[in-house]
Amino acid sequence: MQNQPDWCNKGLAPVTAVITPTGRHEEGKDRSFITVDNRERTAVRIRFIITQSKREPSGMLFGALRNPRLKMLKPIPLTISRDESGSVAVCWEAIQEFGYGANLHTALQDFSATIAELHFFLESEAQRLGEDLGRVSAILREHIAPRR
């Protein structure tokens, strides 16, 4: 027949079957075999290969503000980088604020504490801010706010 995959010409045909827990299951050294119960009793080999990427993310959305006096309005986009010493820096480019630590977890903890402190500082000095810090304060207010 025309337009048929090549394996159709070899006496093989696809089947549709439901693999149920009652199907015969055998464990091998590094693979499992499940016999799919169909009329032809075709043995199906299923192998799961799990690989862990060693590539670190280059960015993330931050939403884990830990200060009980503040709440997140929307997540903060962070870039992630690692310096020569292996320490991790997370950076909010829009206001050039950062968290820094031995690993991503401690860098994020540092960042969380930093933006909370920055928020309270900028609010307390609102009347005396230069133009750039006024811009920083406005951006920060889009993302965090006091809990009422």
Place this chain on the structure above:
Amino acid sequence: MKVREFETLVTKLNMKTRNAGDRLAWFEHEGKVITRTKRSHGSGDLPHHLIRQQLKLSQEELAGIIGCSLRRQDYVEILTKKGLIT
């Protein structure tokens, strides 16, 4: 950036500080808060380029302040040229 270099920076620029967990430091000029930076307690070296960016300085300018070739008044002139002080 070593902690002692950060302390030199704070002292040379006569930055104001507070010590609430982190070490927030800010630069004031004529009653206005112009720039800010911070260091965390317990860290080893500090992220040089990130602190530099917060203070709106180039690598050479920051080295000049830490190395004593630039003073507070020079920092005011730098910020004025960059439009942060008007």
